[in-house]
Amino acid sequence: MQERIRHPLFRDRVVSADEAAKAIRPGMTVAMSGFTGAGYPKAVPQALAARVEQANAAGERFRIKVLTGASTAPELDGALAKVEGMELRLPYQSDPAVRERINAGTLDYIDIHLSHVAQHTWFGFFGKIDIAVVEVAGIRDDGSLVPSSSVGNNKTWLEQADKVILEVNRWQPEALDGMHDIYYGTALPPNRRPIPLVQPDDRIGEPSLRVDPDKVIAVVETDAPDRNSAFSPPDEASKRIAGHLLDFLAHEVKRGRLTDTLLPLQSGVGNIANAVLAGLADGGYRGLTAYTEVIQDGMLKLIRDGVLRMASATSFSLSPDGIAEFNANVDFYSKRILLRPQEISNHPEVIRRLGCIAMNGMIEADIYGNVNSTHIAGSRIMNGIGGSGDFARNGYLSVFMSPSTAKGGKVSSIVPMVSHVDHTEHDTMVLVTDQGLADLRGLSPTQRAKQVVAHCAHPDFRPLLQDYFDRACRDGYGRHTPHLLGEALSWHQRMIETGDMRPAGGG
DSSP: OTTTBOSHHHHTTBOOHHHHHTTOOTTOEEEEOOBTTBSOOSSHHHHHHHHHHHHHHTTOOOOEEEEOSSOOOIIIIIHHHHTTOEEEEESOOOOHHHHHHHHHTSSEEOOOOHHHHHHHHHHTTTOOOOEEEEEEEEEOTTSOEEEOSBOTTHHHHHHHOSEEEEEEETTSOGGGTTOBOBOOOOOOTTSOOOOOOOSTTOOOSBSSBOOOGGGEEEEEEEOOOOOOOOOOOOOHHHHHHHHHHHHHHHHHHHHTSSOTTOSOEEEOSSHHHHHHHHHHHHTTOOSEEEEOSEEEHHHHHHHHTTSEEEEEESEEEOOHHHHHHHHHTHHHHHTTEEEOOHHHHTOHHHHHHHTOEEEEEOSEEETTSOEESSEETTTEEOSOOTTHHHHHHHSSEEEEEOOSEETTTTEESEESSOSSOSBOGGGOOEEEETTEEEEOTTOOHHHHHHHHHHHTSOTTTHHHHHHHHHHHHHHSSOSSSOOOTTTTTHHHHHHHHHSOSSGGGTO
């Protein structure tokens, strides 16, 4: 590992994961690297989970607060959740064991916009950071750190933590060196200055992370892959959603509101996003840019084919095939991809300046355009808001997408009133389902409702929604945003009780 740990001081601090984990004590706040299953520490969290399990067996309580960039993987979130080693988790998660603990009420969870995490840490809202555990791809001769496959909040963790444990992962490609742009120009109010980023490919920072050597108490050597789950091919519903959205973008170009290079793209992860990305290639687009959070397989293909000129993000989220493609052509991709801290990749000021086209998934939307991205029936968390709010609130276009039904057609993604609001009607411009697209820009609430019911609702639910809206307009308390409060959430109650939103199981 000497070629990865080139500074002698850090080589002298190499220890086992078990030894490093001993520095973490009950009650500590521990900030860990990781964003969407990439760049998270692999060894220390598992060693820590083993210590927690031993403490549990001895009847001792051992729990810590865990802050990350976003979701991590079973080696971190899953390992600690299964032994009940976390008392608090933020800001975004996708691990089944973590989700189970949160919804059981045994793990406190703070769902927060990703752009807020770093600045709230600097403001002191989360208290003192005792230890940071950060994965890197290498340590340079001068002691600076080569970031790995995600940046996330690592800059803030390294600066704010009292002590630092580094995991140097040989599995991460050495060619990552130089792909990062770490900006050190942010400041706290009242001393903030504009971020000098006016194009997605602007470099405004440094290729490596800084760390105070005196803080580093341990260096752990690893050789372990990121979580790299294969993506399923887009299903028919995803393809139809993509088709509706691509037709809309073509219309916007024809109207002159967009050019044929569009605007910087932000895209969530998953089947729908991949279908949209594939459709951009089929639509003949070339020379596009992305200013987003995550580079997934679909974006690699667009870069390779010239559809995307470059992509800026804070992390990778690649399948095994995507990782093989990246590693085989890393010199090509390294010239066309930039990875930044998430406080920059998700910064509202930059998103507004660049005019991003934000494309994100949702759980449900109501007839007026309010969107729920996070909760089932208002109470059970799925993953979290992530960065969707950062982009929806500040982008040039905010698009939310979902199949029109779930659970075999028993659940509608278009409802009278959402059971939880993550994105208000004021921040939602376009809704898309497999049934169609509703352009909500410039419309009043009742005008929006007519568009959403007519174009986005599934035929099995459209008459029910139309009936609700008609009666609300006639009998509701007011006429501006008509609702029947006594039944606005009755669809969700039926789902809880019967598993089906339709009256009498579909009658």
